Amino acid sequence: MEKELIKKIKNKKLKIGILGLGYVGLPLAELFLKKNFSVIGFDISSKKIKNFKKGIFEIEDIDSDFLYEKIKENKFILTNDYLKLRYADAIFICVPTPVTKERVPDLSYVINASETVRKVLRKGHVIILKSTTFPETTEDIVLKILEGKKLKVGRDFYLGYVPERVNPGDKKFTIEKIPVVLSGVTEKCKKIIKEIYKEIVSYVHTVSSPKVAEMTKLYENIFRNVNIALANQMALLCDKMGINFWEVIEAAKTKPFGFMAFYPGPGVGGHCIPVDPYYLSFKAKEYDIEIDFITLAAKVNDEMPYYVVDRVFHILIKEKIFPMDAKILVMGVSFKKDISDIRNSPAIKIIKLLKQKVKKIEYIDPFVPEIEDLKMKSLKYKKEILKNFDLILLLTDHSAFPYEEIMKNSKIIFDTRGVFKKKNKKIYRLGGGEIDF
Ligand SMILES: NC(=O)c1ccc[n+]([C@@H]2O[C@H](COP(=O)([O-])OP(=O)(O)OC[C@H]3O[C@@H](n4cnc5c(N)ncnc54)[C@H](O)[C@@H]3O)[C@@H](O)[C@H]2O)c1
Structure with missing residues (x-):
């Protein structure tokens, strides 16, 4: 299974699924498309999907003409039917992680998205959480939702956390050029996720666990907030x-x-x-x-x-x-x-x-x-x-x-x-x- 996945990655036959097509998900879809992968984009907002299908993307830095071409070529499939995600080999979760009015983390989007993924999860799936969140989310929340009696992480499916560093409006450091910090729940998960990222970005830095990657992302942003x-x-x-x-x-x-x-x-x-x-x-x-x-x-x-x-x-x-x-x-x-x-x-x-x-x-x-x-x-x-x-x-x-x-x-x-x-x-x-x- 592992060898087959790596072969698919290298041949660009790996089908990419992106759950949540916002400031993080859409540029990621674009990058995979530019590297000749085909992408299934899933979003709960039907308004967004309708607009995208018409070529209206509303995010700066996006090459709208290119994306529209890929939609017409059927290389970029847009849907609000989550069942289509089962055709994806790797699913990236890019949903919001806001705080409530009382400034308490609201993980409901991550939980809902993980539950959606569980409904389509099958052997050989690679799942990558991208949303910014506190340490232990990947293993204590996402993994617990995904892992049932039948499917085991590292054996049947692969899970990791790869924080997003996209800087909207930045013409110099586009996502392709920004080094990626990457983790997996097991060594096998990490290895496969790394193979995927090596196809789209120039530098990958792996860390020992998802919680290190989660903390890295928070540390970077809090560094900015404090300064x-x-x-x-x-x-x-x-x-x-x-x-x-x-x-x-x-x-x-x-x-x-x-x-x-x-x-x-x-x-x-x-x-x-x-x-x-x-x-x-x-x-x-x-x-x-x-x-x-x-x-x-x-x-x-x-x-x-x-x-x-x-x-x-x-x-x-x-x-x-x-x-x-x-x-x-x-x-x-x-x-x-x-x-x-x-x-x-x-x-x-x-x-x-x-x-x-x-x-x-x-x-x-x-x-x-x-x-x-x-x-x-x-x-x-x-x-x-x-x-x-x-x-x-x-x-x-x-x-x-x-x-x-x-x-x-x-x-x-x-x-x-x-x-x-x-x-x-x-x-x-x-x-x-x-x-x-
Ligand atoms: N915006 C940035 O510059 C940036 C940079 C780095 C990291 N992040 C992090 O990335 C995550 C996503 O941020 P964003 O700015 O892309 O958010 P966004 O609001 O722009 O996009 C999120 C998308 O997810 C969709 N969505 C929500 N729940 C869903 C579900 N259950 N199934 C399918 N689609 C669903 C929404 O409709 C929306 O289109 C957040 O955790 C954020 O902190 C954002």
């Missing part, structure tokens, strides 16, 4: 001390070792960075450990939208604009530049907080035509509209914004991303050291 929190707290202090923190970062960056630049901002967003500290703290409690340092960092970042709102009011008052009369234009609402993802975006929270308190709030984002939740549509950028607003609140530093023009045509700007470098009396910056009240 961003440090930058945010430094920015808050610098604001009060009259020190431009952006200048401090540029200076610190000249140190050729032991320093890595992280930047302050209106908060962290997306599906990983704001969520992962809570995944780890939840698990740590099982071991009677409070990971205070990590949860404190998450709290610092979670509070940033409130700080931005406070600063908006301070700026308005300083400029002698009564907040209830203020018209605000938010520029950029996605959680980071040049992408359309607004999940957990601090901009959404900031708009919600400001909406009831100012006269008018609108937004412009070339990547986000509408925010359903807030019933808002993006305005079209024209320099003429800038003058209609008392304050331009820059929350996401998209490359497409014409910053020079924005500076010339706006009344006041509050820049939370350090885009406007030069001191200018109509520009306020987060971390700019400009609080003088």
